[in-house]
Amino acid sequence: MSVRRGEREVLFTGVGGQGIQICSRTLATAATDEGRYAMLSARYAGGMRGGMTNAEVTVGIAPLRALPVASSAWSAFAMSAEHWETIRPRLRPSAVIVFNSSLMEAPGGVDDAQPFGVPASDMAAELGNPMTASFVLLGGFAALTGIVTIAGLVAAMRRLIPAYRTEHLAANEMAIVAGADAVPELAAPAWSAAETAGSGAEPAGSPVEPVRQA
């Protein structure tokens, strides 16, 4: 398998309604806005509630060579265990696995994996907004890896949430920040300092159409 230096693939998995699609899009948008190169491929079918919903995001510090289907991946973002086996075989040894420890055990089957559990569903419930669990996990993922900044995630989320859902903005932001605060910062950095030196393009703000929520 060939891996392009500087490209980091994230495989998202969950069940419909958990926020996999909005979170993967938030990550890809934040990365693009911060001058990285990003690609997002979503995979879901008819099961908007309860069915498989996966996505993959590749973030690079240079123009991407990546394909829309990654043969192998650097990390996983798992909201629940139901469809874990649909992504596990593609995770490379030492993969960074950020998982919702409220709903699943640390998943196995990846050599030398680096698992980080975040009790995202419990934390979201304690914050008073159970629907924001995936944003808790996303905040944790970003803080652990430094793949995007927390401020960048919040800004991207604020643009992606459609106008008729603005009542959720504050809760989503609180969830992202809480997730970031719950993990050791840069415990699994996406890039070394040497890799990113001088790589970032100027962050470019850009209007984004609101994502439609099911």
Next chain:
Amino acid sequence: MTLRLMQGSEAVADAAILAGCRFFAGYPMLPFTELLEQMSRKLPTAGGVCINAETEIEAVNMALGAAATGARSATGSCGQGIALMQEAVAECALNELPVVFFNMARGQQDYFQCTRGGGWGDYRTITLAPKDIPEAVEHTQLLFHLADQYRTPVILLGDYVIAHTHVGVDVQRREYGPLPAKEWALDGSMSGTGQAREIWTWARGKPNTPGPGPNVHWQDLAEKYRAIDAAEARWEADVPEGTEVVVVSFGTTAAFVDYVVEDLRAEGVPIGSFRPVTLWPFPGEALAEATAGCRRILVYELNAGQMVDDVRIHAADRRAIRSIGGVSQDSSGMRQGDLLDADVLRTRIMQAIEEGD
């Protein structure tokens, strides 16, 4: 250059509007639905009209009517919906109406549908198959130009990957040169003069101004399609000196071929690639040249074997051809399955190279 993260469908919609598309009609069908959504969102503010029709048949006939007035007009679906539209595709060809069709296919099984006509009569449809989203943006604009240049229906053959992937894109307007005025358009300018224009399939004309009739009209059309065949074939060949193996693919799969060929060549494998950019006209002479002297011609398409027919017609040595693709759909049926993978492709290429003659 500012990259904006966009879904492929949105990038294509922006490209269509930049190209002057002002009428769009369609009926939702995954993975085409998002293009219809984007056009419905964007076209009205650009001064155009987008209609969610009752079915694909209404949609295509609305697009046909709009094109007859001289407007840049388009419709689309996935292959299943385009199948329903085939009578109107034939009418557009035989009427000489420039309609752009977007086939956001559920895989790679619509090669025959796009390249062999599909309705009745003698015609072909210029078909461009982009390998990624930036190329889809370019092809969309080129297709509106070619449709007007030749007064013919044209097809963009995309898929789920093109339509649904998000990537950073910078959609820029492209220029393809001047076109003749649409002096044939039914724009109302001749009303009441007794010289009202006609759009005709059978070319019989009116009692006071008879047309040339079907025999002459259809011979003229045949000549037009021969001219397109001779002039508009486009391809991408990456076949350096000493290449022994050429992989032939189209559309999304070609991006995977590029990726694997680059890796294998770095490892010393004497391998190259060839891609028809236009599926019709098929770049046959270019393929013959690219494959001359090759030990293996590997055809990677995710269907039971469709483009391979064209490869057999044109390849330098038919005995060198091997199919390394196959039918591959994911569980949803909406997109390619497990064969759309760089590691799988690499394995199949190496197996085909290593097997005996």
